[in-house]
Amino acid sequence: MSSQTPIIHPLFHASTSTYQYLVADPTTLSAAIIDPVLDYDPSTNTVSTTSADAILDIVHNNKYTVTHLLETHAHADHLTAAYYLKTQLSNSPSPPRQICIGKRITTIQQRFAEKYGVDKKEWENVFDVLWEDGQEFNVGELKGKVIWLPGHTEDSCGYLFGENIFTGDSIFNPDVGSARCDFPGGDAEKLFQTSQTLLSFPENYKIYTGHDYPPGGNSGRTEPLPYTTVSEQQQQNKHLKAGTQKQDFVKWRTERDGMLGEPRLLHQALQVNIRGGRMPGDGFLKVPVKGLKL
Incomplete structure (x- = not known):
């Protein structure tokens, strides 16, 4: 197995x-974790680590050495487990684990820190690495590359390992289509250009998505699917397949986003994620109240 063919x-x-x-790099067993999730129950405001601990089980069972915790952007729909994983992995001998994200995260942190009243000391320098666009790095002998993928958010980036592209929320499986662009800094025109970047890779490359929402119904697909090929996206993506005109996509995406409600965990996720996965120092998350004001 080539060192450029990851597990x-x-x-x-x-x-x-x-x-x-x-x-993971099959030669050295060095590994990176992309977009890990903390479990959060909004009915009880309880954070738990079942999902993150399942990742740790895979790490330990395969004797991997995790060197990088990679974020594609500041997620608005789940809490990141990157900091929890870093603390749990710090007890075993290895190089330091680095929490990494694209350099534009600082703009996102400043924006939402002001919105939620987060003190600067709780979000400044919480990420170990702020990637430059196109920056290359190594996970063992496995070569990685950062790809800026704006549109869903302005800080969105992806990671290229061999013939595998991890896109975050920049494109979804063909029967789901595309991500919303109505968050601050989102831009439907930029998302269209991002799609062209992704669909310009060789047809056999695999595109791994950040989410999946199996449509069911007449589609026949009810189980989540981690990836499709560039060729499948070119031929079948219901919003962005080859031949889609930018103006048509931008018009449709903008109108569609205007009808969407906010993500269920929007406020909790952003307050934790701009802190790099740390909980607030006072133990409280703020949720804005809308409607009647007395």
């Missing part, structure tokens, strides 16, 4: 429809 473990988090990935 990939997809893990689906059903309650948030999120895909998490463990990517």
Whole structure:
């Protein structure tokens, strides 16, 4: 097996429809974890680590050494487990684990820290690495590359390992289509350009999505699917397949986003994720109240 052909473990988090990935170098058994999830129950405001602990089980069972915890963006629909995993992995001998994200995260942190009243000391320098666009790095002998993928959010990026692209929320499986662009800094035109970037890779490359929402019904697909090929996306993506005109996509995406409600865990997720996965120092998360004001 070539050192450029990674071992990939997809893990689906059903309650948030999120895909998490463990990517390992078969030669050195060094590994990276992409977009890990903390379990959060909004009915009891309880955080737990069942999903993250399942990742740790895979790490330990396969004797992997985790060197990188990779985030594709500041998620608005789940809480990141990156910091929890870093603390749990710090007890075993290995190089330091680094929590990594694209450099534009600082803009996102400043915006939402102001919105939620998060003190600067709780979010500044919480990430170990802020990637430059196109930056290359190594996980053991496995070469990785950062790809800026704006549109869903301005800080969105993906990771290329060999012939595998981990796209975050920049594109979804063909029968799901595309992600919303109505968050601050989101942009439907930029998302269209991002789709063209992704669909310009060789047809056999695999696109691993950050979420999946199996449509069921007449589609016949009821189980989550971690990836499709570039060719399948080109031919079948219901929003972005080859031949789609930018103006048509932008018009449809903008109108569609105008009808969407906010993600269920939006406020909790953003307050934790701009802290790099740390809980607030006072133990409280703020949720804005809408409607009647007395």
